[in-house]
Amino acid sequence: MTRHDVVMVHGVQNWMPGALPDEAAAALADGWSARLAAGYAAAGLGHVPPPRVHAAYYADLLNNAESQAPQDDDxxxxxxxxxxxxxxxxxxxxxxxxxxxxxxxxxxxxxxxxxxxxxxxxxxxxxxxxxxxxxxxxxxxxxxSPKRRAAAREVVADAVRASGARVIVAHSLGSVVTYEALHAHELPGVELLVTLGSPLGLPGAVFDALEPAPAGGRGSRPPGLVRWVNIADPGDLVAVPRRLGDRFAVDSHHEAHIAAVDFHTMGSYLNCGLTATALAPYLS
Incomplete structure (x- = not known):
């Protein structure tokens, strides 16, 4: 095990039909590594080696080749x-x-x-x-879908165990999967969780459907988690509400204009020096 590994958990629209899960995970990890290296440079950390990235790929569990998803803006x-x-x-x-x-x-x-x-x-x-x-x-x-939900959480837990990583970066829907995985599985020693563009607090939908269920208007903090950092672009329409600290025990919340157009993508958040600054102290 090393402190120089990070598990990243994707959000929506990362399904790679025809690719084996390991192949898809490797492709995501390669792309994110390049983006994170750019983020390190943007933060003035170009002299610091970026971490080894492991991707938790679960998109195949939520998609079916035979299903007809709506197209474009339909x-x-x-x-x-x-x-x-x-x-x-x-x-x-x-x-x-x-x-x-x-x-x-x-x-x-x-x-x-x-x-x-x-x-x-x-x-x-x-x-x-x-x-x-x-x-x-x-x-x-x-x-x-309880079975698919449990399987997706298992993918995240397996990635953390296999890599020995103590840092997790979770984007969009991936923040929901990761939050529940940290509750459902014993993953001791997770030092840092960074959530990006997270809809965890979306009332009437995501927040009220979480497992475990919130109590008193608050979601429970994952057991054993040392530090939780949330980052949201003010224009990110998926990160609603942006301030997770109003509903969860988040240690540090940050807002930054990530990108003018791709304000919700994982790549844009990783390009941002703010993400690199949150990660670097835990991946030295």
Whole structure:
């Protein structure tokens, strides 16, 4: 075991059809290593060797080759449960209980609510629709399929055990999988958890469905975890709410403008010197 290893856990849209899990994990790790090296340089840490990256790949567990996922920005192609989750997400991000005409959002097409929200946030509705179509199917599958959920958590636990890593970086949906894995499995000695663009606190959906269940409006801290750092781009529409410290015992919360367009991707967060600064003291 070495302190120079880090396990990274991906978010949505990382499925590699046709690739074996080990092959997909290796490909992700290679790409993230390059991004993290750029982040070290941006933080003025170019003289510090970046860590060895291990990827926990679980996307194959949440996707089926025979399933027909909606394409591009087709929010009407989402299933009923996914559309309900979309409305919950939009409300948490600022959608009012009802539009100006007094109707309930649930009585009209979800694309109408999405377009209303996008216009008031100054976001092209097609961009927001693409985010929704990319995000919601895998999140919904994870939250509603106990067997797949348990298997994804096992992947994270196995990656930590096999690598001996004491540092975990978890992005987007991966932060939910990792949080639950740290509760479900004995993983002693995890010194640092860095969550990036995390939806862990999303009320009415992710937060209320967590295992273990929150108590008194607070999620429990993973046992044995020494330090938890959360990083969110203020414009990241997936990290809702951004301040996880309001619902979890996060030790340090940071906000930074990660990127103008790709503000939610793992690569953009790793490129940011803020992420490297959080990791470097634990990976020397």
């Amino acid at each position: 929010v009407d192609g989402l299933g009923p449960g996914e559309q309900a989750l979309l409305l919950v997400w939009l409300r948490a991000a600022g959608l009012p209980p009802e539009p100006d005409d007094g109707q309930a959002w649930g009585t009209m097409p979800v694309r109408q609510a999405l377009a209303w929200f996008a216009s008031r946030r100054g976001i092209p509705s097609k961009v927001l629709a693409r985010i929704a179509v990319a995000l919601l199917p895998e999140v919904y599958t994870y939250l509603t």
